[in-house]
Amino acid sequence: MALLRMLSRAAFICNVCFMLAIGILRLKHPENWDPGISSLIIVMGFFVAIVLNIVVNLWLLVLRLSKKRTEGIPRTLIIINTVFLAIQIILLIK
Numbered sequence: 001m002a003l004l005r006m007l008s009r010a011a012f013i014c015n016v017c018f019m020l021a022i023g024i025l026r027l028k029h030p031e032n033w034d035p036g037i038s039s040l041i042i043v044m045g046f047f048v049a050i051v052l053n054i055v056v057n058l059w060l061l062v063l064r065l066s067k068k069r070t071e072g073i074p075r076t077l078i079i080i081n082t083v084f085l086a087i088q089i090i091l092l093i094k
Contacts, residue, residue, distance in 0.1 A: 004059055005072050011056045012077060014049035015084040021045030050092070053085040 021042045024033075060078060063070055070078065 001070075001072055004056070004063075004070070007052065007056050007059075008073050008077050008081060011049065011052045011081050011084075014044050014052050015081065017041045017045035018049045018084065018088065019045070049084070050088050053081055053088060056081055057085050 022045070024038055024041060060070060060073075
């Protein structure tokens with residue numbers, strides 16, 4: 001369960017990077033940002049976040065279907081990660 005808790009938190013951080021990456025692409029690369037930071041945010045936001053969200057949400061779904069408890073993971077974190085996964089899937093389909 002500790003691994004799932006850590007992955008859930010990492011997925012949340014990647015989801016924040018996802019929001020920042022969308023902002024970076026809309027602003028056409030802000031002038032005063034380091035290009036290395038911008039590329040790190042884009043990679044974490046668009047690639048790592050999607051894969052990590054799928055892994056975390058599938059793991060939580062399996063736990064939910066087997067009626068096991070998800071102790072130690074806040075319900076708000078689960079909801080936020082699930083909402084971000086839905087948004088990311090919608091953007092992938094578009």
